[in-house]
Amino acid sequence: MAERRPLITRRLRPGHWVAVDALAAVALAAGFSVAAVLAPESAGVPPYAAVPMIALACLPLAGRRRWPVLVWALVLVAAVFAPFAGWEEAFVPLAVALHAVALLEARRTVVAALTATLAVTAAGAAIGSPSWMEAVSACGFAWLVLGLAWTIGLAVREQRAYAAQAVARSAQVATTAERLRMARDVHDVVAHSMSLISMRAGIANHVATTHPEETGEALSITIAAS
Template sequence: MAERRPLIARRLRPGHWVAVDVFAAVALAAGFSVPAVLAPESAGVPPFVAAPVIALACLPTAVRRRWPVPVCAAVLVAAVIAPFAGWQEAFVPLAVALHAVALLRARRTAVTALVAALAVTAAGAAIGAPSWTEAASVCGFAWLLLGLAWTIGLAVREQRAYAAQAVARSAQAAATAERLRVAREVHDVVAHSMGLISMRAGIANHVAATHPEEAGEALSIIEETSRKALTDLRGLLGLLRDIPEDRDDGAPRMVDRLRELVAAIPDGHVRVELDVEPGLALGGEAALVVHRLVQESLTNVLRHAGPARCRVTVVTRARREVVEVVVEVVDDGRGGAPRTGGHGLAGLEERVTLHGGTFSAGPEPGGGFAVRARLPLPSGSGSGSGSGEDDR
């Protein structure tokens, strides 16, 4: 089916609206002047009296968007003179001018213009109509037209203001979300690397005098960790410069990164067991979220758990016809409530929530601390089989 294009594909520019107003003003002037010239006996006044009044009322509306208040004032003057010239339809160009005031000026100015227009129209109907019945009929119709034009102009003005506020709020929300995303990336990259460097530096300082070979090994690991941190920071800076980052790592790349994280843990401090489902294939944002989950969780284990054992599990499970990747990082260290003032767990929860998953972190009943997360995967992702139905 062919795509339907709008009648006006491009947004009209100010010059286009001026052309529309000029055409409308000339059409109004011609439409009211021709009957006054061809049938002057119906108005009871000569054509040279009615035609200038009609021109004064209609032609200024051509520039109503540029000078709405002066144009409305000029049309009001013409509307005051119109009954004496035998012209009873001055409320039509007055409605056009009133619409521009309501659309482009403050509400107080628009209300003042509306009251003046209603008063002038009522006076003109009373002067020009042969009877009170006809005057009431003409006045009611004129007031209806004036009120409708004024209401439409005010409604469009309010709608534009609301749309501008919505765009500003949306831009502010997008900027806030971007700042939070950058903050999460910086925290995850810097905190983990600095935690490992601090741990290894402490070990090197402690054994420098008695076991220089261990101190040298620790310094080598510090050097390697620093280089990886610099690489991650360069990738983050590239992301901020809108350089696309290759996040479609696939199974081997993600598993290798998890193994690198585990291998960087100091020996004898925390024993980490890595359990990744065989054949697990994750790419794109899901792989990044899993990597950051494990990275931040291991950093917290190093900082707060003390000497402990830690188990990292990454598997897929089918749950209500949705395949999820389940990440668990559980240690048997000191545990306790999450530390206040940090941003690591809060950033993890934001990442998982933005990905449509669930996140929990807290002390275990038997001691230790656990971080658990579930991330829904697109159809066709994962290992292809999963670990069966999970009703937990």
């Protein structure tokens, strides 16, 4: 049977993941920047005005695994000012940053980050939409993406915790089994030695009256066996 090779993602080191995140952040920033520059001017806001906000929201994602809360805070600041620059897709990098927080941080921080993210997204949709119906629609879609990213982060976190507990339990079971095996081996050795001592003592007692000269030999063998 051919040996199964580990997945590529399992062979990547932390430095490799940082490089992957950096490339993804640059690609995301470049894509949104090109789309913003090519978009028509709206509400008197020039298309290139969104580029700084896009850079602030996308480029920090390169460090989301090492500094998830800091990266999320920077992206959240960009999301606050994005509506004034005519950029309506700030919730996309915000969802990526929120996913990292949900995956790596404590539960209290995770809940606080989700609450702040939803509030900022709702305010941005209200500012950037010309009517309340469009604001509700934009906010609902953004909340769906953000909630999905947050939920996936928590699910992956729980799965990793369960896998770690399973490995720990397996190691504990293996250690306990090895100790039981050693205890059985010691018990067998001791039981064999006691049986031998009992047999030699019986021989010594039997020959004590009939063959006294063999009693000392039997006792010496018994003492040596003990």
